[in-house]
Amino acid sequence: MVGTLPIIYVRGFAGDTSGIDQAVDDPFYGLNLGSTHVRVGGRGDPVFYQFESPLLRLITDHQYRLLVEGGQEGYLDSQAEGTVEQASLWIHRFYDASASTWSAEPVDFSVESAAKDLLRFVEKVLSKTGAPRVHLVAHSMGGLISRSMIQRTIPETYSAQRLGAQQRYLAAHFVDRLFTYGTPHGGIEFDVGFGLFEKVRDDFGLGGGDIFGPQRMYEYLTPADSRESQVPEKWDARVMPNDENFPLERVFCVVGTNARDYPAAHGLSSKVVGPKSDGLVQIQNALVTGANHAYVHRSHSGRYGLVNSEEGYQNLARFLFGDVKVTADLIDLAFPDDEELTWQAEAQVSIRGLPILMHEQAAAHYCPILIEKRRPEDPADRPVPLVTTYMSSTSSRPEQAPTMRYTLHIRVLSLRERKRGFFWEDHQEQTSDFDDTLIIDVGFVDRGMAAWAAWASQITTPLRSYRPSGNPLTDEDPKEGTWMARVALPPGGRFFGERAALSLRVRNVV
Template sequence: MELPIIYVRGFAGGGSGIDKAVDDPFYGFNEGAVHVRVGKDSTPRFYQFESPMLRLITEQHYRLLVHGSQEAYLDRTPDGEVPSNSIWVHRFYDQAASTFGQEPQAYVLEKAAQDLFEFVQKVRRKTGAPRVDLVAHSMGGLICRSMIQRFIPELTRPANGPLRLDAAVDHVERLFTYGTPHGGIEFGIGFGLLEKARDLININGAEIFGPDRMYDYLTPREDPAVRGERPRDWNPARMPADGFPVQRVFCLVGTNPEDYDVALGLSSKVVGARSDGLVQIDNAYVPDAHRAFVHRSHSGRYGLVNSEEGYQNLRRFLFGDLEVRVELHDRRVRGEEDDDIVWQLETQLSIRGLPIVMHEQTTAHHCPVQIEWRAPEDTVDTPVPLLTTFLATAERPHDVRTGEMAPTVRHALRLRLLSIREKGGIFGFFDHLEQTADFDDTLVVDFRPPEGAAPAQAWATWNSQLPGAIRDWQPGDAPPLADDAADVPGVWRGRVPLPASGQAILGDGATIVLTVSGRPPAGG
């Protein structure tokens, strides 16, 4: 069955911002966009994106059931009779608005998280759905995590019993966040003084993005009346290992600070280039959770939420039936032990039939894969995770010549390895060619899911080895890859050696390992 989707919006700021937010029946999630940066002259082009809500309605057949008031509609409808394929909005700012003829109440994140849990329970009860999916922008992701990490364990705790940190799995299926400051909001200038001033003055409640307040609303308490002290090594972005599984979390990370024009663009200047204009890249995801990087801003006409990139990642995470994990194995960079050369790997993921890049980590966007960064326990043989994405086998495009659905799901991974000499924090350019890749190739992968007695199969080839255009390549032109996980139900795993140009730098054994896993249906 389709699970209900609950949207949770981000930070609205002061009174005027809150009033503007509540005036919209869907808190802004119904807003689309008509700008996209494409074209060889780099000027903005017209591209009409309807909004994530409308796309869910038209493509996934979801329903908006407001009828004057979503709360009133739910209250008057008998339990189990509300359609589960429905979209809801957590309107937590309504009580803080001045437009409803009532005295505005101060916004408190903890109350928004507790109210969200009540709303989740009501939606589950009225629809009969076992769980809900949560979709959140910016601060909304922190409200969701507060509910998941603190309040569900506290509010469902049996009398005199222990806290169950993973209790949210009984209520929430998946969490998708757009530009959420999971690690807080930090500034690229001021040596920490700006953060301290923000948390002390608390303008418009902005202290919620500082570590002390985050520890408050993200940490469950044995005794709710006892606050507790924040440990020095506590990381707000990290979710408890024995809590809600991070495999159920997807973080969309924006890498475009230039088009975030809030406060005349001052935010992006203060936060820094390695951000979406408000949230720094390193703070925008939960460690070990699924994530994708897209060149979008925190909000606005080039924002994450009202973008095709955001929607396609959301749709496949919620409804895709395949999980694809890509890793680089057995790489040994020549001379890496004592060399001053820094190696950076750019990755771009495209899926056949989509007009956008699903994932993009590049040096120009300040987020390449640093292939030499290792944890203390890592060795040169430790796999380098490149990306995880989700595919929907039902979304295969139809062949323009035959009209039939393509037999395989095709995606392409571009790898571009660049290097630069650095010593003592200073770049050396005497042997450097700017933006010239040492290795540049595209791996084209076709995956055919299992059907009846036929097992899953996959084909892969490097673009440099194709005789013509990629669109003309047919999987049958080469034998399928060997399945290294044939004895593991629901899992396919294959290895693709890098071409000679890549192995010359990354080692003779450098290999791309693809792991494709089946996913249970929503609510399953």
Template sequence: MDDLSGGRLPVIYVRGYAGGPSGISAAVDDPFYGFNEGSVQVRVDDTDRPAFHQFESPLLRLMIDHGYQLLVQGNQRGYLDQRDDGTIDAASIWVHRFYDEFAPQLTRDPNPFSIERAAQSLFDLIRLVRRKTGAPRVFLVAHSMGGLVVRAMLQKTIPDATDGRPDAATDFVDRVFTYATPHGGIEFSMGFGALEKLRDLTGVAGADIFGPDRMYRYLTPQASALATVPKGWDATAMPADGFPADRIFCLVGTNSSDYAAALGLASRAVGARSDGLVQVENAYVKGAPRALVHRSHSGRFGIVNSEEGYQNLQRFLFGDVEVRAQLTDIHLPGTEQDDTVWQLEAALSIRGLPVVLHEQSTAHLCPIQIERPKTADAAATPVPLVRTFLSTRATRPTARGSAREVTTMRHVLQLRLLSLRKQGGLLSFLDHLEQTADWSDVLVVDIEFPQDGTPPRSWAVWSSSLGTAIRDWVPDTATDEELQDVDTATGSWLARIQLPVAARELLGASAAVTVAVSGRAPLPA
């Protein structure tokens, strides 16, 4: 893959929760706090033999794909301190080693870990990296609790240090990517709240940082150390006048079973609709772009050491185009009284990648719930399907039988509509066919970005109408397959793709997938 990044900004990694003193000691013994770990996936080849896909690690891939440097040379902080201002390459990777000051083998500091201190030291590191590289801002990449350290800095540390300016963090941070961060805290599906109360009261191993009172204190400017969470406060909501939520990407894990193998108690307490530690509904910021992938919180199939994670990461950090797809103008059959529950499964694939970038399914306990309008004459609410980022600089495959590069980027959206019945408020399986879709199809979308700066062109087709393999379909520019821009605003492009006849019989005659394409602000050269 060629460079997608254009201008580059320094990347700072922020790791997650390590637990008590022994866990902190183990964390600081790792020179890269775990972000150097890769993984191996297995799939079956044409002879039914296992074939391996190796993922090197997010650190190594940034170095391979984007020319980043990992500048340690014995001591990362010492290296930074010894260099003159503006002399270090901005395309560099740094690890926020905030646990070092709390490790028993490195310090005599009697104070336990403090998320506020970790946030302050992150701010100090950002200012140092900016000064030494001359970069205007940095990228932050965080796993688990590391995302809360980042948010504490964005929402409290920096505003408190800049005369209360709620959006001051935008001067220092460009984009934030979080893996499996408990943005809404960590809740338990068992114990009826008693486990959370015990955790927050005792603060065992510092785990009270995942409870509402502590979260309110370190996420709220000027909040005192004894403040209690006010009624209605939502940890997943960023302040409207603060760091923009659309500059944060949340990668959400949906595989609880693999993490259970290592930490079964945590997984059982949290519940199945989680990554084994963080519940799906607590793993993202409201209004922020996000993707769901079938990965666990950590471990062999962990979300950080995954191809899915890296592909979402590089597209969000370096992509210059944003694409959103929604299901619009839907009208479900029947009435509210028939007790039918409608669910949609969606999966996004991009040509050239060995993994699915986003997946919501009933098997992973995270389908898209389609709700009926409150009244019969109310307009149907659009159903978000996917929000992703692309780069117009990405390498394209060559056309079959020639050396000519294909000019379009191809994306495939798999959709499956399922229904369940309820009887007396409970799901009824009397007429149910498990995992059988009422409708399913695959939408193939090709997008072309002309080099002359003119608006993008796009073509779309439903797989059910093709008489060939998807990979062999070539858009015919002379036919009406090309999508028309229905948005007159400059800087954006919008197209409606009508659902196939079989889907419209279930979802309404006007039901369509709406695809919106817009540019993003360029990174510094």
């Protein structure tokens, strides 16, 4: 990442003309919306917490500027190339042309036209700011518009066939990071109707909703030179196929897990889509396969929405501006010899100084981590990925706390399953087979990056008073800028075998 780059926000689906007319009334397409409610405690009771909005926080925390002055397009047109501040916020106002509130005749909306217009706007922002690339931040359908630009519009516009082999441009030349909130990367599916609702929607294009079905998604995500007339049988919309064009390392997906609080259609949407969702997008469809991601207990939008949340913003800020990436995997697990047991893990990540969880996968939110038993052909150290998070060495910390700290709370649970049914004769409700928290401190020493780790069950002071001491963990990765170590499970996890451990990898982000 090079310095502070322009951010372009791409909003989500507005529905029919009345929804579009309402959307264009907002100067910032919703990026300016904050919230005052959070749910806390085991019962999820609502309490007051004031989140200002992503727009204001980017301005106050990272000194971004809004340069509107009557109209952002007019402002950009009036400026000389390379003179506009790079630390600037822009809104892709793709719905304006489809609104009926202006004097011009509205045009029909399509993802393809919005993606082409996004590329035009990206090029204008790059020209006027002199920035090497932009960040794209998108909510819901906005992520599909962004992906259409990345996967189809740019390859078709700047292909080797059109410009010559030495002049081909990749999406990575235009976009540095893509961050999505609740985007239906795998489309929108329903938990009821046995596929009938999806078929009617896609066949008749009801309310424009066919853009979330496989045929239309295949059309706007696939370049013409590789597109077939029908969707290939094994095609998966969640896959971004060309890592050279745009590396998955540059993509981050925030996944909502709170269907209960999604208010659309007086709660009917969440009932139709099902509880394993944010109320509109099913959890399994909100991810780009292999991309960075975080699960947060927020709904698709509304009072408890994703965009207007501290959880969403903190993941956004650390992905765009953080300089350290941390991943944690369980490795070398040897399961007890009982073929009827199925295993799940839960993970929660918190960063010191933040009042929220950065990531939370839990059975209660319909998104536990499924642990598959090792097959004979699998490597002995096959990992169970737990979490990936980003941190910033410049974030504020308590005095005399030189390290960045995050905690990883891990629970491992087992259930007895026979013939696809669960049996409870030896089950203990509200208990787990393993439950502990790893305290991870990341800092810098003379030799470069270093980390310390301790299990909460083995420290003898309150967590806020704990300071790591002694030598850091041994770095097992010789590459510069990357650090890796094994942390043995505490005694409570030794039933997974003597070699069972947590693998930590820390690396500098460039």
